[in-house]
Amino acid sequence: MDDSLDPQEQDHVLIIEDDERLAELTRDYLEANGYRVTLEPDGANGVERILSLQPDLVILDLMLPGEDGLSICRRVRSEYPGPILMLTARTDDMDQVLGLEMGADDYVAKPVQPRVLLARMRALLRRREAEPVGDEVRLAFGQLEVDNATREAFLAGERIDLTSAEFDLLWLLASNAGRVLTREEIFSQLRGIKYDGQDRSIDVRVSRIRPKIGDDPNQPQRIKTVRSKGYLFVKDG
Structure with missing residues (x-):
């Protein structure tokens, strides 16, 4: 982890994933790259966690106990302005299309490659933080x-x-x-x-x-x- 950053200055990522090993490995990788990470394994708590924490970015698994990722995404979309990156277990693009229709900003298919996930996250966060350029805003x-x-x-x-x-x-x-x-x-x-x-x-x-x-x-x-x-x-x- 980048110790030069105050925890409050680090981008906060909420990972909603019931696969404990995957969640912990992802958390460790992201923390090593300077992010502050919170884990939530239960889909039933997903909506409340997103809305109360208001993280800079949400990584949301499609298949979750309690409530699936599509439902969570649909329910929070009007109240959570940050980017949502959905994890899909299948390569069938129907899952990906449904996720986008529910308001997800991007998706990564499992098995997750950490570097790919990090690159997608950074792209989403850059878009969110980009300042308007040029004369017309x-x-x-x-x-x-x-x-x-x-x-x-x-x-x-x-x-x-x-x-x-x-x-x-x-x-x-x-x-x-x-x-x-x-x-x-x-x-x-x-x-x-x-x-x-x-x-x-x-x-x-x-x-x-x-x-x-x-x-x-x-x-x-x-x-x-x-x-x-x-x-x-x-x-x-």
Whole structure:
């Protein structure tokens, strides 16, 4: 552990995982890399622990006793603004898609590779802590306003309920309005990894954002899919 940091200055990570050995190994690895870690083995306590501790990041297992990770994620999402990294036991992307639909910001498939987990965590925390750059921190498109300084979006004056990852994607698209962003660009900007041609997380996130910003999911006019390329945010949608 980095002893030069006061415990209160370290990013606090809550791990909700019932596999005791995995949880302890992960805790030891993260503490050695300068994080403060709290363990919770019981899903039944998950919601209360997240909301009371308000950690900087949550690592949440999908399969838990008491209450599963999907349910926990759905219940806390409106009250917990931090990133949620979900652990999935299977490579079937249905688990991953469901997790993203419930509000998870990213996922890592088991068996967990510590370096991969750490890299994903750091990417999520960097996004959360990043300061707005450039002259424009607030964009307006008709009744839609997106404010990167406060990380909030409004539709007709009403605040839109967005997860941290949804806001990041909306801001990236809106700040590049009128230009097609490829999935490769989006993955590189938001997740710091290369697009493998199969990951559906961005598509899931777009499908969740559209109705929230008043875009018709069946005939979108604001965020358009450009076949075989990516997405286009239309200025005058």
